[in-house]
Amino acid sequence: MLHVRVITPADLSDAVVRIAVEDEGVANVIRLPGVAYSPAGDCVEFDVAREGANTVLSRLQALGLKETGSISIEEVDLSISDAAAEAVEAAPGDPEDAVVWEELAARTAAETRLTWSYLVFLVLAVQIASIGALLDQPILIVGAMVLGPDFGPVAALCFGVLQRDLRLVGAAVRTLLVGFAVAIAVTLVFAYGSYLIGWIEPSMLDDRPLTSFIIHPDRWSFVVAVLAGVAGILSMTARKSSTLVGVFISVTTVPAIGNLAVAIPLRHWEEVGASAIQLGANLAGLLLAGIATLAVQRFLWAHPDTPLQRLARALPGSVSGGRA
Structure with missing residues (x-):
């Protein structure tokens, strides 16, 4: 309650x-x-x-x-x-599925704040992802995914579009763009410095069988992003923060940015384009799925007598159908 x-x-x-x-x-x-x-x-x-x-x-x-x-x-x-x-x-309904829209509005508004902690976490995540790409180490890629804080502004953008709140949409877009730009710039500087002193070389990006998925965006990249977007929004509205970890690991935004940042100083221009496409496919999937999920939730809570909800309430163990 x-x-x-x-x-x-x-x-x-x-x-x-x-x-x-x-x-x-x-x-x-x-x-x-x-x-x-x-x-x-x-x-x-x-x-x-x-x-x-x-x-x-x-x-x-x-x-x-x-x-x-x-x-x-x-x-x-x-x-x-x-x-x-x-x-x-x-x-009506079940407490675990309830969406308190004012609570969600406050939470998403907080996610659009361009704070130093947000920038630091994103920079660190992109740096780790870039090292994982150079060393072909999936464990580093996964760690960078978990560390990346970029899903918060994406969720805020979805909510802003649904509510037609231009201020929230603008703040979310600003946070995403500035965060990505800062993370790319910092990683690019460190990557170029490492290249000058001989720590990294172009051949490190030539053969990477374990992390090549970053530079091979396909239909599955979009499908996974859609599924992750649905899961991410549901985890926020249902207050199941542990589920967000799985969402972070499923989305390839941070690895794509990290790969893009190291590909520029190493002159792997084809990977720059592939990473940008991967980033775009993931963001598109997240946004479309997030907006659709919120729209469905709003419809269901505005119409509590739909056949699906009547069936859910009739199931054993449901709140209105009797506690297990």
């Missing part, structure tokens, strides 16, 4: 309480008159089932509380309450 704390002007307090009390997915409603100082007003708290949170939050925002008060949400790790259990049972 989610715990919601609302700071509301006194004249809207009754409306806030009414919204909470009337919703069958809400439990444990508390009203504390006059306890808030900044902004001044009342405090109303309650627990709401994740799968019912979107409706409640929409009604609260319609009261203008973003401007006149505040709405804070936090995850409830443990709730020992029959009333809370009944609220979860009454809410």
Whole structure:
């Protein structure tokens, strides 16, 4: 469940309480008159089932509380309450599949921030990938994939396109482009310096049977990216962060950038083009799959009585069909 704390002007307090009390997915409603100082007003708290949170939050925002008060949400790790259990049972859908759109909006917005830590992680990932390409070491390529932080802005871009939020789209594109440009530039400088002092040479990119997939983009590169995009969005919306590791390992964006950065100073121009195509195929697959997955999720939560959802609720062990 989610715990919601609302700071509301006194004249809207009754409306806030009414919204909470009337919703069958809400439990444990508390009203504390006059306890808030900044902004001044009342405090109303309650627990709401994740799968019912979107409706409640929409009604609260319609009261203008973003401007006149505040709405804070936090995850409830443990709730020992029959009333809370009944609220979860009454809410449509399953908590594990619920997408709280305001939560996702905040999370994706955070992923678009062009921070030093984001740049450092991306540079390190691309450097490791470039070394893996030069040494033909798949383990280094996998390590670079796991380290790369670029899926966050991709997910934000998908959400921004779905919401038609041009500001979010622009921020996500900026973070991706600047991050890729910085990582390529830094890796290129180090690669050129290594070439000048004799640490690397063009022949190191001639025969690489173990990592040649980086420079051979094909239909499967796109298919894998699509599957990874679906899995990545689902892992974010279902709050299963461990699944994202598998997504990172499936996507060849960072290895493609690393290979491109070392191919330039070593004058392997055909590999520069192949790496760019690999990068484009992966990004296209991620974006198309991510947008489609979010669109399907939004449709399903807007239409809880589709045949697929009725079947899911009827299965043994489902929330509304009875707990296992």
